[in-house]
Amino acid sequence: MKSNSIRERNLIFVNLKKTVIHMKICFFIMLASLQFVFANSLAQHITLNLRNARLEDVFKSIADQSQYKFLYNDDVLAKAPRISMTVTNKPLEEVLNRVVARNGLAYKIMANTILVSVPSFEVSKNERTK
16 A cells, blocks of 8 residues: 555656646746747837928837837927938837937937937047146
8 A cells, every 4th residue: 555655656746847847848938938029029110201300200200109208408409400211110229320310419228218318428638638
């Protein structure tokens, strides 16, 4: 009788061990899938067809097509010339690079906010003393 109970316990232990291994494999597959979905959600694509538009309008169009909000100083954008641009299904960063390059601006993505500013240049020690 004891021999059967030991066999049953061993069988239960082996089955439990297999079940835990299967659960770990399933968890790993689910985690990998979620990372893929998350990466695709961040790689948003933008389509714009704007003529003689203010930068505020460009940023509003991008914000409407993505989960990002823009943060900028109105004085900086007021000095920027109007732009015309047509892009179809391009990655967000590529569109932002084109917009800021035309206007001498810089941007930084932090969480779901895009900070637009004038690029700051560090002055070297030699230039400070002159």
